[in-house]
Amino acid sequence: MSAPKKVVLAYSGGLDTSIILKWLQSEYGCEVVTFTADLGQGEELEPARKKAEMLGIAPEDIFIEDIREEFVRDFVFPMFRANAVYEGLYLLGTSIARPLISKRLVEIAAETGADAVAHGATGKGNDQVRFELAAYALDPEIKVIAPWREWDLTSRTKLLDFAEKHQIPIAKDKRGEAPFSVDANLLHTSSEGKVLEDPAEAAPDYVYQRTAHPEEAPETPQFVEIGFEKGDAVSIDGAAMSPAELLTRLNELGGTHGIGRLDLVEGRFVGMKSRGIYETPGGTILLEAHRGIEQITLDRGAAHLKDELMPRYAELIYNGFWYSPEREMLQAAIDASQAHVTGTVRLKLYKGSVRTVGRWSEHSLYSEAHVTFEDDAGAYDQKDAEGFIQLNALRLKLLAARERRLKG
Numbered sequence: 241m242s243a244p245k246k247v248v249l250a251y252s253g254g255l256d257t258s259i260i261l262k263w264l265q266s267e268y269g270c271e272v273v274t275f276t277a278d279l280g281q282g283e284e285l286e287p288a289r290k291k292a293e294m295l296g297i298a299p300e301d302i303f304i305e306d307i308r309e310e311f312v313r314d315f316v317f318p319m320f321r322a323n324a325v326y327e328g329l330y331l332l333g334t335s336i337a338r339p340l341i342s343k344r345l346v347e348i349a350a351e352t353g354a355d356a357v358a359h360g361a362t363g364k365g366n367d368q369v370r371f372e373l374a375a376y377a378l379d380p381e382i383k384v385i386a387p388w389r390e391w392d393l394t395s396r397t398k399l400l401d402f403a404e405k406h407q408i409p410i411a412k413d414k415r416g417e418a419p420f421s422v423d424a425n426l427l428h429t430s431s432e433g434k435v436l437e438d439p440a441e442a443a444p445d446y447v448y449q450r451t452a453h454p455e456e457a458p459e460t461p462q463f464v465e466i467g468f469e470k471g472d473a474v475s476i477d478g479a480a481m482s483p484a485e486l487l488t489r490l491n492e493l494g495g496t497h498g499i500g501r502l503d504l505v506e507g508r509f510v511g512m513k514s515r516g517i518y519e520t521p522g523g524t525i526l527l528e529a530h531r532g533i534e535q536i537t538l539d540r541g542a543a544h545l546k547d548e549l550m551p552r553y554a555e556l557i558y559n560g561f562w563y564s565p566e567r568e569m570l571q572a573a574i575d576a577s578q579a580h581v582t583g584t585v586r587l588k589l590y591k592g593s594v595r596t597v598g599r600w601s602e603h604s605l606y607s608e609a610h611v612t613f614e615d616d617a618g619a620y621d622q623k624d625a626e627g628f629i630q631l632n633a634l635r636l637k638l639l640a641a642r643e644r645r646l647k648g
Contacts, residue, residue: 244356244383246271248349250341250371253288255410257360259399260387261295262406264358267391272297273352275345278306279337280426280484295408303348307340308426312483315340315562316427320526321471321581322546322574323534324554329504331520331527332557333428338367339562342374346382356383363389366509370560377563420447426487428500428520439505439515450491450519454498454592461590463597464493466529468585471578473526487522494521497589509559525587525594532585532596536604542577549573 247264251257251274264272274297276288285304292302315336326332345357357375361367363386372384393399403410423430431447445453467475473486481489494500500521505513534543549570556567583601587594609619 243268244270244354244385246273246349246352246354247356247358247385248273248275248345248352248354249358250345250360251276251288251292252360253285253291255403255408256399258291258295258408259393259403259406260358260360261292261297262408263387263391263393263402264385265296266406268385270356271301271354273301273348273354274303275341275348276302276304277341277344278304278308279311279340280308280488281424283424291409301352303344305344307344308484309482311337311340311426312487316487316523317472317483318571318575319557320523320530321578322550322553322570323527323531324550324557325527326554326558327504327506329502330506330518330558331428331502331523332554333425333518333520333523334367334423334430335370335558335560336427336562337425338370338560339374342371343378345371346375346378349379349382356385358385358387361386361388364510364512365514366558366560369509370562373560374563422449424449426484426491427523428518431517432514436515436517443503443517447517448501448519451495451501451521452498454501457498457591458496461588462493462497463586463588464525465584465586466490466526467583468530468533469582471530471575471581473529487526490522490525492522493589494525494594497594498592499589499594500524501592525589528594528596529585529587530581532587532599533583533601534581535596536599536606537581537583537601538577539605546574546577 247268247270249257249261249264249272251261253276261272261274264270274288274292276285278285289302289304293299319332319336324332326335342357345359348354349357359368359371361371368386368389372386375382375384393402400410402408420431420434420436429449431443435441436443436447465477466473467478472483474480476486476489500519500523502518502520503515504518505515508514538546553567553570553574556562556564556570561567580603582603583599585596586598588597607619609617
């Protein structure tokens with residue numbers, strides 16, 4: 241790969257990406273454009289602007305953008321229409337943010353005339369795959385630089401020495417080993433490494449940042465109603481909200497009640513297993529609510545097919561194939577299933593749990609007249625079940641008769 245002339249760097253303003261910024265300048269002698277995304281991680285982003293300026297980046301080459309609404313509307317909500325969970329538990333909070341960041345990196349590269357993008361993901365994790373697959377899908381000619389796979393700064397000591405040599409500010413707590421690493425956005429927080437590396441040891445309480453300890457959550461349950469239109473949540477307790485506003489409010493509710501904690505050992509796409517602590521308070525409530533409204537609005541055949549497709553869909557997102565044709569094909573099927581997923585769900589939040597306790601919709605397929613144990617006034621003739629059972633039992637009876645004949 242020829243040396244890049246101008247690089248758009250996914251820049252957090254932290255020590256590692258600041259080192260990457262300076263390394264790109266010194267290693268390649270190239271111009272650097274920084275992109276810092278507000279995905280709802282809960283951090284002040286203006287310090288990233290000041291640090292980029294201090295490291296020599298021109299003001300017009302510093303991009304800081306609030307993309308929370310786009311993140312929830314165009315990435316989180318489509319994923320939740322599928323009820324997607326990876327390996328049965330993980331709500332894909334980190335995975336779903338990467339294609340949006342890559343999209344903006346590629347767009348900014350086109351706007352600024354850059355010929356490359358760069359990220360700070362390591363060579364052991366999934367994020368390098370997600371960033372790069374998305375970038376190449378959006379621009380097959382783009383160069384992608386992954387410093388962690390190229391440089392010789394292979395230890396914390398070497399990184400700090402490089403920072404000091406290039407006068408990059410180092411926070412005092414960065415001089416020691418960080419207890420764990422954190423990725424955060426509006427959907428979740430993810431904590432990995434160091435004190436969490438032994439899966440036999442319980443995670444320390446201080447790892448959890450968004451949720452109260454379930455045992456210390458309020459003693460009184462809280463009930464909340466979530467309104468849906470065509471598969472997407474649109475209101476809480478009757479108040480209409482934008483996608484990001486709604487997820488923010490659900491995070492507050494879930495965090496208060498200790499909802500959405502997950503301790504998971506997962507299979508990474510690159511081959512190894514890793515242990516992570518995830519907090520997805522709002523997403524956990526949203527998943528329960530979406531399944532609740534689907535219970536009365538989605539046909540059995542469609543619902544069961546969705547559940548068959550979901551693991552494949554979740555794996556595609558986890559592995560970085562958001563912009564693949566197969567994910568888009570699955571999305572089209574999933575979105576078609578949501579045409580009548582409209583209505584309201586009432587949920588009970590209590591000490592780490594969220595449960596559907598009521599649901600109603602003008603699009604409901606539920607018929608009390610057909611399922612009642614009282615007189616149904618002819619809505620359902622129970623005698624019809626006999627023929628239904630006999631037809632379905634025919635092949636089983638033939639199989640049993642053969643076994644009896646062969647044994648005799």
